[in-house]
Amino acid sequence: MFGCLVAGRLVQAAPQQVAEDKFVFDLPDYENINHVVVFMLGTIPFPEGMGGSVYFCYPDQSGMAVWQLLGFVTNEKPSAIFKISGLKSGKGSQHPFGAMNLPQTPTVAQIGISVELLENLAQQTPVASAAVSSVDSFTEFFLCGSGLALQHVPFFYSAC
Amino acid sequence: MFGCLVAGRLVQAAPQQVAEDKFVFDLPDYENINHVVVFMLGTIPFPEGMGGSVYFCYPDQSGMAVWQLLGFVTNEKPSAIFKISGLKSGKGSQHPFGAMNLPQTPTVAQIGISVELLENLAQQTPVASAAVSSVDSFTEFFLCGSGLALQHVPFFYSAC
Numbered sequence: 001m002f003g004c005l006v007a008g009r010l011v012q013a014a015p016q017q018v019a020e021d022k023f024v025f026d027l028p029d030y031e032n033i034n035h036v037v038v039f040m041l042g043t044i045p046f047p048e049g050m051g052g053s054v055y056f057c058y059p060d061q062s063g064m065a066v067w068q069l070l071g072f073v074t075n076e077k078p079s080a081i082f083k084i085s086g087l088k089s090g091k092g093s094q095h096p097f098g099a100m101n102l103p104q105t106p107t108v109a110q111i112g113i114s115v116e117l118l119e120n121l122a123q124q125t126p127v128a129s130a131a132v133s134s135v136d137s138f139t140e141f142f143l144c145g146s147g148l149a150l151q152h153v154p155f156f157y158s159a160c
Numbered sequence: 161m162f163g164c165l166v167a168g169r170l171v172q173a174a175p176q177q178v179a180e181d182k183f184v185f186d187l188p189d190y191e192n193i194n195h196v197v198v199f200m201l202g203t204i205p206f207p208e209g210m211g212g213s214v215y216f217c218y219p220d221q222s223g224m225a226v227w228q229l230l231g232f233v234t235n236e237k238p239s240a241i242f243k244i245s246g247l248k249s250g251k252g253s254q255h256p257f258g259a260m261n262l263p264q265t266p267t268v269a270q271i272g273i274s275v276e277l278l279e280n281l282a283q284q285t286p287v288a289s290a291a292v293s294s295v296d297s298f299t300e301f302f303l304c305g306s307g308l309a310l311q312h313v314p315f316f317y318s319a320c
Binding site: 003005006007008009010011035037039041042078080081132 | 165
């Protein structure tokens with residue numbers, strides 16, 4: 001259902017499914033990653049009224065998983081580019097992967113995708129520094145989001 | 161062999177093969193595109209000593225095709241993100257698609273991939289403003305390029 005691509009590396013199209021509605025890609029050697037692309041393969045759409053929140057997970061100095069919300073993919077916006085190189089010193093955020101206990105390896109981070117109701121996605125605020133593309137990213141998501149009532153307007157801004 | 165992804169849209173994995181060594185993806189509504197990802201699917205590598213030069217082609221005001229070299233993909237660097245939103249007023253460059261006579265539609269641009277010898281790629285200078293990621297992009301290409309002797313060092317720089 002999902003693919004993940006680290007700029008400069010081979011595409012990954014087989015995430016680990018860690019729950020019925022949660023998918024995880026490993027990102028080896030994550031400290032040398034600048035941009036990550038997350039996309040739907042186009043084979044299976046989200047169920048009506050659902051979309052995916054995309055998280056970056058990396059180990060902090062004590063080896064604990066830190067999760068940060070990067071953004072969203074939906075049937076109407078089935079791909080996104082995220083900049084993760086500036087996130088490694090950021091604070092973690094609330095996330096739905098709490099009970100997964102993903103094994104943490106010092107050099108391996110994860111991309112986690114959680115399938116959720118679109119109205120739940122609209123309540124979530126991604127880290128602003130992860131946004132790549134332009135102000136259009138927000139506009140596109142807003143306009144195409146099947147009735148999404150976004151409450152945090154300045155989600156996306158040009159990182160370039 | 162190749163995939164192409166416009167940020168925000170569905171992935172394309174079936175380019176038009178316009179010659180034995182040349183592949184083209186259409187980019188509808190290209191004026192609303194900021195970033196394009198070009199990647200190898202991972203099924204078929206380049207032949208030994210070969211790589212791909214990646215071009216952006218768009219119609220100028222008179223409908224003539226303008227080609228600009230974005231960069232490269234190789235077996236060692238099988239994906240790249242390019243920023244095309246700043247290129248539409250740029251000048252065209254030399255390109256190997258001259259005789260293709262691709263039909264030009266006002267709102268449709270193309271990504272063209274030309275399979276060439278790595279030493280030929282090393283002679284080519286992409287437009288600097290298309291580079292996304294960081295100075296590492298160049299370093300990575302240089303270090304991993306199987307003996308590439310790049311002559312134009314400041315190819316890539318951070319666009320962000």
